Amino acid sequence: MKFNLFVLLLAPLVNCQRNATRIIGGVDARPGVYPFAGTLVNYKHGTFCGSSLLSNRWLVTAAHCVYDLSPSDVKITLGSNTFNIAAGKPISEIKIHPNYSKATQRNDIAVIRLSSPVNLRTVKIATQPPVRDGETLRAVGWGLTDFKSSSPAETLQEVDLTTIPRDECRKRLSTFEGNGVGTQICTGNTPGKDTCSGDSGGPLLRDSSGEWVLVGITSFGAWKSNVTLTVTCGVPEVVGIYTNAMRYIDFISSATGLSRGSFTK
Ligand SMILES: *[C@@H]1O[C@H](CO)[C@@H](O)[C@H](O)[C@H]1NC(C)=O
Ligand SMILES: *[C@@H]1O[C@H](CO)[C@@H](O)[C@H](O)[C@H]1NC(C)=O
Ligand SMILES: *[C@@H]1O[C@H](CO)[C@@H](O)[C@H](O)[C@H]1NC(C)=O
Numbered sequence: 001m002k003f004n005l006f007v008l009l010l011a012p013l014v015n016c017q018r019n020a021t022r023i024i025g026g027v028d029a030r031p032g033v034y035p036f037a038g039t040l041v042n043y044k045h046g047t048f049c050g051s052s053l054l055s056n057r058w059l060v061t062a063a064h065c066v067y068d069l070s071p072s073d074v075k076i077t078l079g080s081n082t083f084n085i086a087a088g089k090p091i092s093e094i095k096i097h098p099n100y101s102k103a104t105q106r107n108d109i110a111v112i113r114l115s116s117p118v119n120l121r122t123v124k125i126a127t128q129p130p131v132r133d134g135e136t137l138r139a140v141g142w143g144l145t146d147f148k149s150s151s152p153a154e155t156l157q158e159v160d161l162t163t164i165p166r167d168e169c170r171k172r173l174s175t176f177e178g179n180g181v182g183t184q185i186c187t188g189n190t191p192g193k194d195t196c197s198g199d200s201g202g203p204l205l206r207d208s209s210g211e212w213v214l215v216g217i218t219s220f221g222a223w224k225s226n227v228t229l230t231v232t233c234g235v236p237e238v239v240g241i242y243t244n245a246m247r248y249i250d251f252i253s254s255a256t257g258l259s260r261g262s263f264t265k
Helices: 166-170 245-256
Strands: 037-042 047-053 058-061 074-077 089-096 110-114 136-141 157-162 184-187 203-208 211-222 239-244
Touching: 037 058, 047 211, 058 211, 058 245, 074 110, 110 245, 136 211, 184 211, 211 245, 239 245
Parallel strands: none
Antiparallel strands: 037 047, 037 074, 047 058, 058 110, 074 089, 089 110, 136 157, 136 203, 184 239, 203 211, 211 239
16 A cells, blocks of 8 residues: 555656556566666655666666655665565765756666665676667566556566667657667567566666676657557557666766776676
8 A cells, every 4th residue: 555655757758758667568576686676766756766786885777767856855675576665775875967868868877875885786787799689688677567557566577678670769769879889778569568667767687698787777668759649668659768878887987986897797
């Protein structure tokens, strides 16, 4: 019942919007596989997002999850597959990418510092190879499991998604630069499987010889402005857009003071 306090995170976009983000068509994640996946509870607006632990103090999330918040508005829960608001940890700093644009959701990335260090397995950002077209990647989150609900999933969900080529993605988001080369990653063509409200800011992962490494940060859903949709997650008219983490290693390193080698692989 405590989840009734929470509403969907609305990404304020013009012709590309994701009315919140949460895994659609996923399955319960096995305990202990993604200890670095944190929820980010926003007490100011009563919404929630995902985040990923990069060190014992620092997490990465989406800028749109935190751009108008101060540290006292936010708590992070970590280390459990069960959504447990009571276990929220306080944070002491939020640093938004200086070139984050609310209008376009470019550079949708921010880092957050926990008030106290935690002792949990972190995730490393992949430095190579660049994300390929047609690559299968895994998203995890506590977001909506069906578009109509408005509370978090009780158990962390995982879903496999596929990247789509630039020209295919541009039919939905005309500014998309291409997987691997651009600042964003685009997934689609997996009807019934998607991220949705509440998954924003959470990890998009690659299986690197048995180790999950971070390649993307859940950002928004995009569709043609002349199309009217009632459901905007898990439908073929909508592509999923993720911030390409590889392109922001310098930002993360300078914002957190972490050496590149400590959070990349
Ligand atoms: C977003 O969700 C809210 C609440 O469910 C709904 O009223 C609104 O129409 C939705 N917006 C879009 C663009 O789907
Ligand atoms: C932000 O944009 C300016 C102008 O394009 C650029 O010089 C600067 O390096 C960018 N900042 C970051 C952190 O990427
Ligand atoms: C929307 O616009 C695209 C071109 O940008 C066009 O191909 C498509 O047919 C249009 N769809 C509708 C429903 O008007």
